[in-house]
Amino acid sequence: DIQMTQSPSSLSASVGDRVTITCRASQSISSHLNWYQQKPGKAPKLLIYAASSLQSGVPSRFSGSGSGTDFTLTISSLQAEDFATYYCQQSYSNPLFGQGTRLEIK
Amino acid sequence: QVQLVQSGAEVKKPGASVKVSCKASGYTFTGYYMHWVRQAPGQGLEWMGWMNSKSGGTNYAQKFQGRVTMTRDTSNSTAYMELSRLRSDDTAVYYCARDGGDSSWYFDYWGQGTLVTVSS
Numbered sequence: 001d002i003q004m005t006q007s008p009s010s011l012s013a014s015v016g017d018r019v020t021i022t023c024r025a026s027q028s029i030s031s032h033l034n035w036y037q038q039k040p041g042k043a044p045k046l047l048i049y050a051a052s053s054l055q056s057g058v059p060s061r062f063s064g065s066g067s068g069t070d071f072t073l074t075i076s077s078l079q080a081e082d083f084a085t086y087y088c089q090q091s092y093s094n095p096l097f098g099q100g101t102r103l104e105i106k
Numbered sequence: 107q108v109q110l111v112q113s114g115a116e117v118k119k120p121g122a123s124v125k126v127s128c129k130a131s132g133y134t135f136t137g138y139y140m141h142w143v144r145q146a147p148g149q150g151l152e153w154m155g156w157m158n159s160k161s162g163g164t165n166y167a168q169k170f171q172g173r174v175t176m177t178r179d180t181s182n183s184t185a186y187m188e189l190s191r192l193r194s195d196d197t198a199v200y201y202c203a204r205d206g207g208d209s210s211w212y213f214d215y216w217g218q219g220t221l222v223t224v225s226s
Contacts, residue, residue: 034212036151043201043216044143044151055214087151091211094167095141095153 002026004090006098012106017078021101023071023088032092033071035064038100039084047086048073078103108132110202110217117223123190126220128202135183136160139205141213142176142187144198152198156205157185192224 003026013019023033031051036044046055048064051071061076075082083105088098113127128140142154155166157176164176175188185202200220203213 032211036213038151043203043219044213045216046206046212046214049206049210049212049214089151089212094165095211095213097151097153100150 002029002090002093002096004088004096004098006086006088006101008101009099010102010104012104013078014106015078015080019075019078019103021073021086021088021103023066023073023098025069025071025090025092028068029090029092031067032090033064033066034089034091035062035073036087036089037082037084038087044087080105108204108215110204110215112200112202112217112220115221115223117225118192120193120224120226122192122224123188124192124222125186125188126200126202126222128185128187128217130183130185130204133204135178136180138207139209140176140178140185141203141205142174143201143203143213143216145201145219146195146198149198154187154200156211159185189222192222194224196222197224198222 005024007022033051035048038044047058047062052064063074086101109131111129116124118124136159139156141156144152157164177186202217204215206212206214
């Protein structure tokens with residue numbers, strides 16, 4: 001089975017910072033990697049699909065890159081509303097999520 | 107606009123079953139697979155399975171096989187997820203989530219979630 005490992009598990013940053021979250025698959029998943037944002041008490045929200053495609057309505061400060069086993073989600077300039085938990089998810093085989101990265105205010 | 111509206115919170119005893127509904131609107135229900143994902147308190151996201159909303163075909167995560175049943179009522183654009191033989195560790199928020207299309211296996215719209223509490 002494919003395993004997904006996100007790092008870091010938590011991160012403190014300030015408004016305006018550039019932030020990168022990493023997701024690694026245990027085997028190649030081509031570009032079948034998606035990113036979600038979840039705020040407390042809310043459903044997850046799709047940000048990026050197919051590794052680098054921005055979901056409609058998502059601000060352009062969010063971007064995704066990578067292929068094969070290594071992927072990154074970058075937020076170019078953190079805004080107050082971006083503090084949340086982020087999950088990667090592989091869609092190469094039966095869907096599987098990473099364990100999440102909690103992004104907190106420094 | 108696409109909306110997925112789920113049924114309300116449930117409290118069940120161990121060994122019982124729960125059935126959660128997910129009413130879709132704003133798109134052609136039979137044109138997209140529906141997935142179910144759950145999240146235990148303070149934990150991450152766990153995919154449970156998908157249903158082909160047109161044919162009714164299903165694929166369940168191995169962990170839930172034998173305990174989960176996903177069905178639909180196309181006349182009402184509603185998907186259902188039933189989980190049986192509930193245990194305390196089934197306490198979680200259960201989400202329905204629409205497939206992104208063409209069996210993409212990502213989730214572009216989510217329901218608001220249904221809290222299922224299993225307690226004696």
